[in-house]
Amino acid sequence: MKIEYYIVLSLALFCIGIAGVLTRRNAIIIFMCIELMLNAVNLLLVAFSKMHHLAGAATNPTAGIDGQLFVFFIMVVAAAEVSVGLAIIVMMYRNVHSVDVNFLNRLKH
Amino acid sequence: MNAIIISAIWGVVMMFSGVFSKSNAVVRIMALTGIALLLFVNVLEWNGVQLFHVNVRNMLSFDSFGLFFNTIAFGSTALYFLLSGRDMEKVGLHVAEYYALIFFILCGISIASSFNTLLMLFLGIEIISIPLYIITGTDKRNLKSNEASLKYFLMGAFSTGLMLMGITLIYGAKGSFNMDDISLGTYAMTPMLGAGLLLLLFSMAFKVSAAPFHFWTPDVYDGAPTVFTSFMATIVKAGAFIAFLRLFEGSFEGMHPQWQTLVAIITAATLFIGNITAVFQQSVKRMLAYSSIAQAGFMMLALVAMNGMAKEGLVYYTLAYSLATIGVFAILIKMKDYTFEGFNGLAKHQPVLAATNTIFLLSLAGIPATAGFMAKFYMLSAAVSNGHVMWLVILGVLCAAISVYYYFRVIQAMYFKDGDTQQMDTTPGFKGLLVLMAAFVVLIGIFPQWIIDKLYNIF
Numbered sequence: 001m002k003i004e005y006y007i008v009l010s011l012a013l014f015c016i017g018i019a020g021v022l023t024r025r026n027a028i029i030i031f032m033c034i035e036l037m038l039n040a041v042n043l044l045l046v047a048f049s050k051m052h053h054l055a056g057a058a059t060n061p062t063a064g065i066d067g068q069l070f071v072f073f074i075m076v077v078a079a080a081e082v083s084v085g086l087a088i089i090v091m092m093y094r095n096v097h098s099v100d101v102n103f104l105n106r107l108k109h
Numbered sequence: 110m111n112a113i114i115i116s117a118i119w120g121v122v123m124m125f126s127g128v129f130s131k132s133n134a135v136v137r138i139m140a141l142t143g144i145a146l147l148l149f150v151n152v153l154e155w156n157g158v159q160l161f162h163v164n165v166r167n168m169l170s171f172d173s174f175g176l177f178f179n180t181i182a183f184g185s186t187a188l189y190f191l192l193s194g195r196d197m198e199k200v201g202l203h204v205a206e207y208y209a210l211i212f213f214i215l216c217g218i219s220i221a222s223s224f225n226t227l228l229m230l231f232l233g234i235e236i237i238s239i240p241l242y243i244i245t246g247t248d249k250r251n252l253k254s255n256e257a258s259l260k261y262f263l264m265g266a267f268s269t270g271l272m273l274m275g276i277t278l279i280y281g282a283k284g285s286f287n288m289d290d291i292s293l294g295t296y297a298m299t300p301m302l303g304a305g306l307l308l309l310l311f312s313m314a315f316k317v318s319a320a321p322f323h324f325w326t327p328d329v330y331d332g333a334p335t336v337f338t339s340f341m342a343t344i345v346k347a348g349a350f351i352a353f354l355r356l357f358e359g360s361f362e363g364m365h366p367q368w369q370t371l372v373a374i375i376t377a378a379t380l381f382i383g384n385i386t387a388v389f390q391q392s393v394k395r396m397l398a399y400s401s402i403a404q405a406g407f408m409m410l411a412l413v414a415m416n417g418m419a420k421e422g423l424v425y426y427t428l429a430y431s432l433a434t435i436g437v438f439a440i441l442i443k444m445k446d447y448t449f450e451g452f453n454g455l456a457k458h459q460p461v462l463a464a465t466n467t468i469f470l471l472s473l474a475g476i477p478a479t480a481g482f483m484a485k486f487y488m489l490s491a492a493v494s495n496g497h498v499m500w501l502v503i504l505g506v507l508c509a510a511i512s513v514y515y516y517f518r519v520i521q522a523m524y525f526k527d528g529d530t531q532q533m534d535t536t537p538g539f540k541g542l543l544v545l546m547a548a549f550v551v552l553i554g555i556f557p558q559w560i561i562d563k564l565y566n567i568f
C-alpha cells in the first residue's frame with residue numbers, strides 16, 4: 001500500500017487526539033486522547049520503518065529497523081506515564097471527588 | 110557516561126536509604142555525598158577518565174560543552190541541597206524519595222546535555238519530566254499542589270505527543286534519528302520536514318515555557334511546594350534549554366535562516382508577556398514564575414543568534430540565573446507570607462538575608478557589576494553579531510528595563526517599609542552560604558573572564 005494512506009490515517013488519529021485534549025473536560029478522557037496521540041505516532045513510525053526498509057534493503061539488510069525500535073521506547077515511556085498520571089488523577093479524586101478539569105481553577109487569582 | 114550511570118544508581122540508593130534509615134539527617138548526608146560524587150565523576154570524565162566503557166553506538170556524544178553544563182547543573186544542585194535541604198523535610202514524610210526523584214531528574218539532564226539521536230532526546234526529556242510530575246504533587250493534602258501536578262502532567266504529556274510526532278515526521282523525511290544524518294543532505298524544506306521541525310519547536314518551547322506555550326508555568330510553579338519550584342525554575346529549565354540548543358544546532362543549523370524569524374517571534378512574545386505580566390503580580394512566588402518566563406526569553410536569544418558567542422552566553426546565563434534564583438527562592442521559602450508585603454521591613458531584623466536577596470535580585474534584573482548583567486550582555490551581543498535581529502535586541506533592552514520595576518519592588522519593601530518582626534529559622538551556615546553565593550555572583554559579574562576563558566578552551 002502507498003505510504004500516503006498510513007500518513008493520512010496517523011495524522012487523522014493524531015488530530016482526533018489533539019481535538020480531544022483541547023475540548024474534553026474529564027481528566028481520564030484527556031488522558032486517553034493523549035494515548036491516542038502516542039499510538040498514532042507508533043503507527044506512523046512503523047509505516048515509515050517499512051518504507052525506509054524497502055528503499056534501503058538492497059544495500060543494508062537492517063535499514064529502517066530503528067523506527068520499530070523507537071516504538072518500543074514509546075510504549076515503555078507511555079506505560080511509565082500512565083502509572084504516574086493515574087496516580088495523580090487518583091490523588092486529585094480523593095481530594096475533590098471529581099476528575100473534571102473545570103475544578104482546576106484554584107490557582108487562578 | 111559517568112554522570113548518567115552514577116546518578117541513576119544513586120537515585121536507587123537514595124530510595125533504599127529511606128527504607129533503612131528513619132533519620133532525615135542521614136538521608137540528607139547521603140544526598141550530599143551523592144551530589145559530590147556526581148560532580149567528581151563528571152569532572153573526571155571531563156579530564157578523560159571513563160569509569161564505564163559502554164558502546165553507545167553514536168547515540169550519545171560527550172563533548173566538553175555538555176560536560177561543562179553538567180558541572181554547572183550539579184554544582185547548582187549541590188548548593189540547592191545545602192540551602193533548601195532542610196525545607197524539603199517540611200513538605201512531607203518521604204524525604205528520601207524526594208532526593209531520589211531529584212537524582213533521576215539529574216540523570217535525565219545529563220542525557221539531555223549529551224544526546225546525539227532524537228531517541229535519546231526523547232528519553233532524556235521524559236526522564237526529566239516524569240519525576241517532575243510527581244515532585245510537583247508531593248504536598249498531597251494541598252489542593253493547589255494536586256492541581257498543579259495534574260495540570261503539569263496533562264500539559265507535559267500533550268507536548269510529549271507533539272514532540273514524538275515531530276520526531277516521526279523528521280524520521281520519515283530523513284530516514285534516520287541520528288542528528289549527524291539529519292543535518293546532512295539538502296536544506297530544502299519539504300512539507301514533512303517542515304511540519305516535523307515546527308512540532309519539535311513547539312514541544313521544546315512548551316518544555317522551556319516560552320510564549321505562547323507558557324500558560325502552564327505560573328500555575329505549576331505557584332502550586333508546587335516552594336522548595337521544588339526552586340529546582341524546577343532553575344536547573345530543570347536550564348537542562349531543557351541545553352537540549353533545545355543542542356537539538357537545533359546539531360540537526361537544523363543548516364536550515365537556520367528558514368526558522369530564525371519564527372524563533373525570533375517566539376522570543377519576542379516570551380520577553381514581552383513574561384515581563385509585562387510579572388509587573389502585575391501580588392505574590393512574590395508568582396512574580397518569580399513570570400520572571401522565569403521572562404528570563405527564558407533572554408535564553409531564547411541564543412537560539413535566534415545561533416553562533417559561538419550565543420552558546421557560551423547560554424551556559425554563562427544558566428549559571429548566573431540559577432545561582433540568583435536559587436538564592437532568592439531559598440530566602441522566600443523561609444518567609445511566612447509570600448506577598449510583597451511579607452517582605453516589609455526585612456532589612457531591619459534580618460539584614461544579612463535582605464542584603465544577599467538584594468544582590469540576587471539585582472543580578473536577575475541585570476544591573477552592572479553582577480553576573481546577570483554580563484549574562485544579558487553576552488546574549489544581546491550574540492544577537493547583535495548575528496545581524497538580522499536588531500529589533501529583537503532593542504525589545505530585549507526595553508524588557509530588561511521593565512524587569513527592574515518588579516525586582517525593585519521587593520528591594521523597596523525590604524528596605525523602605527516597616528513591617529512586623531517575623532520568626533525565621535535560619536542557621537549561621539545558611540546565612541554564610543548565602544553570603545558566599547552573593548559574593549560569587551558579584552565576582553563572576555566583575556570578572557566574567559574566569560568563566561568565559563573556560564568556555565573558550567571548549568570551543
